[in-house]
Structures are given as structure tokens and as C-alpha cells.
Amino acid sequence: MRKTFIAGNWKMNLSKQQATDLAAAIAASIGTGTNVDVAVCPPFGYLDAVRGALGDSAVRLGAQNLNANESGAFTGEISGPMLRDLGCELVIVGHSERRELFGECDQLVNLKAKAGLKYGLHVILCVGETLEQREAGETNRIVGSQVLGSLADISPEQMSNVTLAYEPIWAIGTGKVATPQQAEEVHSHLRDILTQQFGDEVAQQTRIQYGGSVKPGNAEELLAQPNIDGALVGGASLEPESFTGIIGHG
């Protein structure tokens, strides 16, 4: 009942030409209808060009970050209304690289999530633990508090525009993928947290993506888990064959 959702996070990669070529190749492969929701999140500067390259395909355009304010003196930032103006339908918030490299805490991630929703963007909220936290048995506590902190003041109704992404930090860009069992255990815990916070109906409807070294070769087993509803893909989303290969398992 939850439609699989595969999103590509291109991070700070590619030239403009490479970005539009990649978008056009994905759009050609997906076409105008698919039983999997697909999105790509290019760097800000390429959003407009990628929007054009996606044409009328079913591939949705997303951004990797936003500022929580609507407009004003925020040098170097981009707002929700600007992202909408550029054709974005979704935005990633709380990615571990933003949390670790740019000091974003749950409180700021919460402001960004609320701003994304306010300005009509679907929000992909990322959570995940470090290797040290996992080894200390802290995984469930950490991801639980990230989810609750980042979703503070968000209503059950608004949750229809939120997707969670469980991304263990030790699996991002490292080639170390969580086993399907490890991922499923955390996804199931996250769904329990959603049930406690928003009720069973919202919890059953909310999609939870897995992210961390997803490739065509491991996607099938991950996506077969009952609580894994899609993938947030970094490295493998930069090649049309690997990204569409993952989508093919959805």
C-alpha cells in the first residue's frame, strides 16, 4: 500500500551538461508513468536546467537543502518559495552531511522541515547514527530522538507530505551497506515511533527510505523488507544505469 519511492541525491557533483544528460537519460527510462515514485535532487545551480531536461516525465525534481526563511538577508541561501519557483516538488532536510559538516541540529532541521511543508514541498527527512553510536547500542535512541526533534509541531495531516530516510552514517559513501535485517530493524522501530507520535494510520502511510551505499546489486533484498519503502541514493544515482537498475527493483 506504500508506493516505493526512490530518490537520487546528486550532492555537489557533475557539470551542468552532465547533470542535464543524466536527467534526460533517467526521464527517458522512466517515461510518464511508473509504479515507483522517482525523484532527483541536483545541486541548486542546475535545478532549472534539470527541470527542463526532465520534460513531462514522471521524475520529480527536488533540492538538497533550503533556508527556513521566506526571503531576506541570508547571503548564499535559497528559500522554499524559490525552490517552488524553480519547479521543485520536494526537498531533503537533515542529511547527515548537513548535520555533521554544517552543524545542523534537530531544532534547525525542524524549522527547515516546517518551512518546506509551508511552501508546498514534500520533505525527505534524514536520520541516522554513527558507527560509534551503533556499537554502543544507541541506534534506536538516536534515530528516535532525531525523528521526534525534527518533526516537532508537525501535524498528522502534514505527515502525508513527509518521507523519512534512515541513513546510517557509517554506510554513506563507504560501500558498507547495512544488512537488510539491520535496516529493517531500525525501520520497524521508526514506524513504532511514528505510531506513538502520529497514530497508526499515519505510521502505516509514511514511507521510510533506506540510504547508504544502495546499488542495483543490493537494492532488491533491501526493498523486499516490509518496512523499507524506497531508497535515498547518493553515488549510484550519478549513473543512469545504476539508478534505473535500483528503480527496477522497486
Ligand code: PEP
Ligand atoms: C546519501 O548521501 O544520501 C547516500 C545514501 O549516499 P551513498 O548512496 O553514496 O551512500
